[in-house]
Amino acid sequence: MVDRITDIWGTRTPFARGESWPVRVDQLLADGVGEADVDRWVQSACVLCSNGCGMDIAVKDGAMVGVRGRAVDAVNQGRLGPKGLLASWQGVATKERLTRPMIRENGRLVETDWDTAMERIVARSRSLLADKGPLSHAFYTSGQLFIEEYYALGVIGKGGIGTPHMDGNTRLCTATAAAAMKESFGSDGQPGCYTDIDECDALFLYGHNMAETQTVLWSRVLDRVTGPDRPAVVCVDPRETEVARLADVHLALKPGTNLALMHGLVRELFAHGWNDEDFVAHHTLNVEELSAAVQPWTPEEVARTCGVEADDVRRAAGIFGTSRRVVSTVLQGFYQSSQATASSCQVNNLHLLRGMIGRPGCGILQMNGQPTAQNNRECGADGDLPGFRNWENPDHVNELAALWNVDPQVIPHWAPPTHAMQIFRYAEQGSIGFLWISATNPAVSMPELPRIRKILASPGLFVVVQDLYMTETAQYADVVLPAAGWGEKTGTFTNASRTVHLSDQAVEPPGEARSDLDIFLDYSRRMDFRNKGGAPLLDWVGPEDAYRAWQDCSRGRPCDYTGISYSKLRGGSGIQWPCNEEHPGGTKRLYGDGIFPSNPDYCETYGHDLLTGATVGPQAFRAMAPAGRALFKTAPYSPPHEEPDADYPFRYTTGRTVYHFHTRTKTARSKPLNRAAPDAWVELSVSDAGRLGVAEGDIVSVRSRRGEIVVPARVGDIRSGTVFAPFHYGYWDECGSPDGRPRAANELTMTDWDPVSKQPVFKSAAVHVERVAAGAGPSAAPTTTASRPASAGSVPVTVGGPEAQAQETFAPEALPAGSAGTVSAGPVLGAAVPATTVGELS
Amino acid sequence: MKLPMYLGLLHKAEATLARSYRQIAEGHGAEPDIHFLCLTLAKQCDAHQQALQPVVARYGEVSEDDEPERLHADGLTETRSGPVGLLRDLQDLYLLANLVDITWTMVQQAAQGLRDTELLDVVGRCESEASTQLRWLTTRMKQAAPQALIAAD
Numbered sequence A: 001m002v003d004r005i006t007d008i009w010g011t012r013t014p015f016a017r018g019e020s021w022p023v024r025v026d027q028l029l030a031d032g033v034g035e036a037d038v039d040r041w042v043q044s045a046c047v048l049c050s051n052g053c054g055m056d057i058a059v060k061d062g063a064m065v066g067v068r069g070r071a072v073d074a075v076n077q078g079r080l081g082p083k084g085l086l087a088s089w090q091g092v093a094t095k096e097r098l099t100r101p102m103i104r105e106n107g108r109l110v111e112t113d114w115d116t117a118m119e120r121i122v123a124r125s126r127s128l129l130a131d132k133g134p135l136s137h138a139f140y141t142s143g144q145l146f147i148e149e150y151y152a153l154g155v156i157g158k159g160g161i162g163t164p165h166m167d168g169n170t171r172l173c174t175a176t177a178a179a180a181m182k183e184s185f186g187s188d189g190q191p192g193c194y195t196d197i198d199e200c201d202a203l204f205l206y207g208h209n210m211a212e213t214q215t216v217l218w219s220r221v222l223d224r225v226t227g228p229d230r231p232a233v234v235c236v237d238p239r240e241t242e243v244a245r246l247a248d249v250h251l252a253l254k255p256g257t258n259l260a261l262m263h264g265l266v267r268e269l270f271a272h273g274w275n276d277e278d279f280v281a282h283h284t285l286n287v288e289e290l291s292a293a294v295q296p297w298t299p300e301e302v303a304r305t306c307g308v309e310a311d312d313v314r315r316a317a318g319i320f321g322t323s324r325r326v327v328s329t330v331l332q333g334f335y336q337s338s339q340a341t342a343s344s345c346q347v348n349n350l351h352l353l354r355g356m357i358g359r360p361g362c363g364i365l366q367m368n369g370q371p372t373a374q375n376n377r378e379c380g381a382d383g384d385l386p387g388f389r390n391w392e393n394p395d396h397v398n399e400l401a402a403l404w405n406v407d408p409q410v411i412p413h414w415a416p417p418t419h420a421m422q423i424f425r426y427a428e429q430g431s432i433g434f435l436w437i438s439a440t441n442p443a444v445s446m447p448e449l450p451r452i453r454k455i456l457a458s459p460g461l462f463v464v465v466q467d468l469y470m471t472e473t474a475q476y477a478d479v480v481l482p483a484a485g486w487g488e489k490t491g492t493f494t495n496a497s498r499t500v501h502l503s504d505q506a507v508e509p510p511g512e513a514r515s516d517l518d519i520f521l522d523y524s525r526r527m528d529f530r531n532k533g534g535a536p537l538l539d540w541v542g543p544e545d546a547y548r549a550w551q552d553c554s555r556g557r558p559c560d561y562t563g564i565s566y567s568k569l570r571g572g573s574g575i576q577w578p579c580n581e582e583h584p585g586g587t588k589r590l591y592g593d594g595i596f597p598s599n600p601d602y603c604e605t606y607g608h609d610l611l612t613g614a615t616v617g618p619q620a621f622r623a624m625a626p627a628g629r630a631l632f633k634t635a636p637y638s639p640p641h642e643e644p645d646a647d648y649p650f651r652y653t654t655g656r657t658v659y660h661f662h663t664r665t666k667t668a669r670s671k672p673l674n675r676a677a678p679d680a681w682v683e684l685s686v687s688d689a690g691r692l693g694v695a696e697g698d699i700v701s702v703r704s705r706r707g708e709i710v711v712p713a714r715v716g717d718i719r720s721g722t723v724f725a726p727f728h729y730g731y732w733d734e735c736g737s738p739d740g741r742p743r744a745a746n747e748l749t750m751t752d753w754d755p756v757s758k759q760p761v762f763k764s765a766a767v768h769v770e771r772v773a774a775g776a777g778p779s780a781a782p783t784t785t786a787s788r789p790a791s792a793g794s795v796p797v798t799v800g801g802p803e804a805q806a807q808e809t810f811a812p813e814a815l816p817a818g819s820a821g822t823v824s825a826g827p828v829l830g831a832a833v834p835a836t837t838v839g840e841l842s
Numbered sequence B: 001m002k003l004p005m006y007l008g009l010l011h012k013a014e015a016t017l018a019r020s021y022r023q024i025a026e027g028h029g030a031e032p033d034i035h036f037l038c039l040t041l042a043k044q045c046d047a048h049q050q051a052l053q054p055v056v057a058r059y060g061e062v063s064e065d066d067e068p069e070r071l072h073a074d075g076l077t078e079t080r081s082g083p084v085g086l087l088r089d090l091q092d093l094y095l096l097a098n099l100v101d102i103t104w105t106m107v108q109q110a111a112q113g114l115r116d117t118e119l120l121d122v123v124g125r126c127e128s129e130a131s132t133q134l135r136w137l138t139t140r141m142k143q144a145a146p147q148a149l150i151a152a153d
């Protein structure tokens, strides 16, 4: 057994380039439950990060009692990470779940029945539609729902009500991934896949602390890195993360300067002639503009702006320019920073310049954060039309209208769909009066919380919150709807590598809780939304109906699901879209033929100017005659909008810890995860702490122009001048509000967003730091990852204890005869394991 | 030759636009995208004026127009408030930016006639930014208009 709090990535199974990643099945059953006690195993996949690891749920006496990784699944080959093992069912099977709807009476939320709650919603909805029309309605959803649920919501919002005000918290998480791919290739769609890690010679991680955000993918990297032909690793991150520690080159740049660095890397490719001229000539557009834009960015200029060594820029570029196969992964360090889309497009540009796309080991992974963020982007519950359709293309709008049998005029397509930050601005101004929030917690996760709380509390705004728990946001609701969670409903979702999984219902939801799909369908029925023929707009009965409708909607589009049925998903591995008659087994990599979805009739967008967000428009786009070529797009570097000054001398950045997901609604309800990271902290560098007279664990006040947090300090390995705070901590497990002990990282962040992706800029703000009291001991920050203390041994090590012990089972044929196939933790099994792919272990 | 007069017009129009962007940035701070982008675009207008300097040094600049001013484009000195106020302010910016854009086009025509490569180079760098400013203003107004005109009080 292995303590998966201490040993986050589990036992190494090293392998060489081109071999398959060895199978290791991770399993954790509830205390006292043995394998023989399990009544049945139900197929699912993990919803605690975008990796989407295939897993089976153990059920005993109608309750979830454990999980194990699915050996057949290409995503994880049996492995699970700490969150998957410790918070999947433990995070939903709790006494604190919402089990009955609630409505606000005389200022207080009181329990009621479904009829009363739904009728209250419908009454407000109807009266606002009558008075002010569809623009009074907004829907703010999640990266946690299933395809079936997003698509239902998308049809209701876009085909029933006809409001452009629909977005998800995916705006905070993966909007830039989508935007960068749309700008470069013409449509959303991950070019690469995870097996590219098995094949690469070099791995670049841009603002992607994969070791903490996608732990199982990081296990895969570790197994390559400890194998016989280690790929070179380059890390771009201001913190000394696990990724940075392992990297050959660590570019610890100043937050907010990503684009300057990227310009420098691109410039080096041109300067050394490392480009694939043939690929560039035949498959891309605008290379001259790109070359001109990066000219000023010599390694020395980059060094001055970003605070890194010029030679490190040269070394990193050299690795990119001369390795045969490079994988790039990008995440929030780029997406939530200034000039997010332009910086992320430069990653695409590097690959296009070298012609490294669509081939084994040459993957671009514009990552997602959340498990089902991809589906929100696909299904139209956010600011996109379903099926990656282009809102500026009348033919695409007509296709949807025909599919839903509604008047095309109903579908909002006259202006860009409203992004989340703008939705909240309209709510602030009072022109949105109805806001339905599902499966997300903006009162903790959005920037500038004092403002968000004020908006949610405003009397003119009717707020519906649909969730598993009484979150900080639910406290502000007029109606609270109890939703069924993972394992309590059936549906599908798609991970960051286009892999679709089915999650079957394992148990009944608690009390009167209902699936999000049932709730949306109920609303549609009660509102009596009808199509042109007079039939109900949504006549689906269950999830499979919704899924089939979605398959139809996806037909012929880049995300074609027509070949992926529920039955095809049962039993085997997840399947990568597009999957149709042409690609019956799914598609590992996109763009292997060098043809991109940039044809004006097919593309998802005509693109934007990356500095301002101005739309290019159909005429100008057609005039470029992209004809299936990729586009080099970029923007001039401009410094972050809020720079440190005399009053607020530190750069402030926020992020994740490995033990929590989002606002901890699930992970804090897992005892081992919560013990590992029980409370907020801020990280200061040794030199800054010294100057401020702050010792480990001392209480510090961190202030920005917008708010304050008061939390213990971790003196750690961060870049001097930069302060880091984890964003998971809110107030639901405190007194419910920031009064007395403000600790949510977003008290301090700015209301500001990228001009193209509209993703909020969480990672650059200026703050003031000051010691306010001595601590009662070291801060509670984990010692196992980037938050480790600068002086090792000064703080007790983070451990999991008995509840965090998971079993690891290695590929049976790889083990010596007679072994039961189960090994305990201990020395690396290592190179002794021949790389094999085996069938499902059971 | 009347080019110096047009260089004067252009210089003045860019300066007016820069001032107006800054005015809007300050007056609409609660719209962060508008606030920050207007500041960025004001800097672009400053840079355009800078870029004109060497050309002005050669041709001179006539600030007194010998054509009578019929349309006054003095720029924005105040901002309105509320959603419709924002829309009107952006629309005013749009008119000023259009004046800049079309003046660049006229100067470009002259530069071509004069085969003045230095001036053509300056126009090449600035004109596309001026037209992108117009596209941004259009994009942003199209986004704001339905809400401001239908749903806002």
Ligand code: SF4
Pocket (backbone or CB within 6 Å): A046, A047, A048, A049, A050, A051, A052, A053, A076, A079, A080, A081, A082, A083, A084, A085, A213, A214, A215, A216, A217
């Ligand atoms: S890596 Fe992500 S998907 Fe896989 S088990 Fe961990 S949290 Fe779940």
